[in-house]
Amino acid sequence: MSDTSHSAVFVRKTMLPPEPAPARQTGLSKWVRENLFSSWLNTILTLAGIAVIWGLASHFYPWFRHGVWNAASLPECRQIIAARWGEGATGACWAVIHARWTQFIFGFYPPELFWRPVLTFGLMLVAVAPVLFTQLPRGMLKFSVVFPLLAIWLLWGGSIWPVVMIAAGFAVGYLVARILAHWGMILAILGAVVAAVLFWIFVPGPVDEILGRVAPIALEPVASRQFGGFLLAITLGAGGIAMSLPLGILLALGRQSDMFLIKTFSVMFIEFIRGVPLITLLFVASLLLNYFLPPGTNFDIILRVMILVTLFSAAYIAEVIRGGLAALPRGQYEAADALGLDYWKAQRLVILPQALKISIPGIVSTFIGMFKDTTLVTFVGLFEPLKSIPDSIRADISWKGTYWEHFIFVGAIFFILNFSMSRYSMYLERKLKRDHR
C-alpha cells in the first residue's frame, strides 16, 4: 500500500510559474482585435479610418515640416523653403507669428507698457484661484473682490482716483445696506443702490480733481481702441463671465418668482435676448447708442460691448440654472420652508448650492461659447485675434498671402484656454459629487 506511494519517481515540490496568457488574449493585440477588428464591418471601418488619417497626415505633414520660423517676409519664407526642400515645396511660414505674436496677444497696446496686461493677467490668476479651489486660504478672497477695479486701472491707466471713487461708491452702498438691514432685505438693497448711485453722480467729479492734484497717482492712459488680440478677448471674456453668472442667477430666480412684475421682466428679458443674434446686439452697442447719446460723449466701446456680451450670456446662464432649479425635488424647497428659512436664506443655503451643482456643465458650456463669441466683435471694428488682427497683419505687403498660420496659432490658444475651462468643470463636478449613484 505504501509501496505505491514510494514508487513515485517524481513529486513536484514547487509551484509552476504561471504561463503568460496566449498572445491573442493580452496587451495590444487583444485590444486591437477587440476594438478595431472584432467583425468584418469594424475591420472595414478601421481600414477606412486609417486611410483617411493617412491621407490627411501625408497631405498636411510636409506643410508643417517645411515650416519656417525666421524670415522677414513671406517671399523670404518661400525662398528658404525652396532652397531647403527643393523647388515647388510648400510650407508654413510661421515667421509671421514669430514677427507679430505681440499683436496677436496685445493688439496695439503700447509695447513699452506690455508689463501692465501681463501683470493684470498674473493677478487675475491669483484672484481667481481662491474662487476656483476651496482649499486655498479664504483670506485671498479679499483680493478677488478688489481685483476687478485694480485690473481696470492697470489696463486702461489714467488717474487712480476715479477707480478709488468707484470702490468708495460700493463701500457707501454696503454701509447703507448694513444700516438698513434691520428694516428688511428689500429696503436695504434699494437704499444701497440709491446711495451708491447718488455718491457716483455727485462726489467723484470735484473730489477726483482735488485728489488728482494732491496725490497725482496715475499711469499712462491707454485707449480702448488700442486693445486687441487675446488681451481684448480675455478682457471681454473674463468681464462677461464674472458679471453674467450673478446676473444669470438673479434672472433665473426672477423667472421662478411669484411676484408678477419681476417674473414678467425676467421672462421678457431672457426671451428677447435669446431671440436676437449676438451680432445685432453688438451693432446696437457700437452704432445705435451713438445716435442716442449726445455727440462727443465718450462711452467706452469695450465697456459697451462687455455690457451687451454680459446681458447675452446672462440670459443663457439663467435658462441653464432654471434647468438646475427644476431638477431639484420639490421636497428640498419644502424642507427649507419647514426649517423656517426665509426666501434668501433658503435659496442661499439649500436650493442654489444643489441647483448650481447640477448646472455646472451647462454653465461652463455657456462660458466657453461666450468666450469664443468674443471674436464677433470684429464686426464693430475691434481688433479681436481671429480675423481683425490677421487682416491687419496681411495688410503689410510682407505678410500678404499668409492665411492658415494665423488660424492655427489662434485656434491653438483658444483650445488651450477653453480646454482648461472644460477640465476644471469636470474636476469641480467630481469634487462636488455627494451622491453615490
Next chain:
Amino acid sequence: MKKSVFFGTLVAAGLTAGFASATTLEDVKARGVLNCGVNTGLVGFAAPDANGNWSGFDVALCKAVAAAVLGDPSKVKYVPTTGQTRFTALTSGEVDMLARNSTWTFSRDTDLKMDFAGVNYYDGQGFMVRKDSGITSAKELDGASVCIQTGTTTEMNLADYFKSNNMTYQPIAVDSNAEGEQQYLAGACDAYTTDASGLAATRAAYADPENHIILPEIISKEPLGPAVRHGDSQWGDIVRWTLFALIAAEEYGVTSANIDELAKGTENPEINRLLGVEGDLGPMTGLEKDWAVKAIKAGGNYGEIFAATIGESTPIGLARGLNAQWTQGGLMYAPPFR
C-alpha cells in the same frame, strides 16, 4: 470746495457750449490730435506695422492734414474702421475725417450726409484669372464662376457688367479679401474680382504671380477719396485743399527734397502762393501761412507718396495710370492756388 463746484459748472457749461458750436477745426486744435478713420488694413493704403505704427497711401493723407492743421504729422490718432462702421464713425463725430478708400457716390454724398473732399485715387474693378485658362478678356468670362466679396459695390458692378453684356456667371460669395484669395487659389472660382489696386497687390503676393493675369477691362469707376461730415465747409475746405496742395506740389515740382529751398521764395508766383511766401492763403481758412509746406514735408508731394506706398518700385507695383498728373494724361488736376 465752493470754488471747485463753480469751476466744475463752468467746465460743464463750456463743454456743452463747445459741443453746440465748435467747428471741427477748433475741436482738432483744442484736442491737439487729428482723429483719422482708416481701413483696418489694406495693402499699400493703410497698414499697421509690428509696433502699431500706421503707414500707407491713405495714412499719408491723414499725416498731411495733421501737419497742415497742427504742424506735426505725428499728431494723428488712427481709428481703424470696417466697411460697416466707417460712415457712422464719421457722422457720430468719432473721427474728424475718413481716409479710407471710400468710393465717392451720389447717395453717400447726399443721403449719408458726408462731403467728399476730393479724389486721391482713381480705382476701378478688374478681374484676375489663371493664365492657363486661356482667357484674355473679360468678355470671355461667360458662364464662369467668380469669387466676389459680399456687401460691397463690387457685387453690384459685377451684376451690372454681366447683364449689360448678356453673359451669365456663377457668384462664389466670400467674406474678405484674404478668403477670396484662398478660394481663388484653391480653384473654387475661375476669376477673382475686386478693385484693380487690390488685385495687383494680391497677385504680387502669390508664390507664382506669373501664372495669373489681370484682365485689361475695368468695369467700374471707383473714385476713392477722403470724406468729412456734411455741414462744416471750413473743415471740408482744409482737407480738400491739403489734398490739392499735395497734387499741385507734384505738378510744380515741389518735393520734400527741395521744399526748404523753394520756401525761401521762387520766380514762380503760384509756388510762392502755395508755400505761403506770397499772399495769405492759409489764414483765409484758419491755418498758418506755411500750412502747405508742412503738409508737403509730412510725406512728400502726391507723386512721392504714391511712389513710396503703392508705386512701381514697391512690391505692389501700381502704375500711375489715371492717377497721373493731367499734364501726363491722368486725372490729377489741382485748381489754381490764388
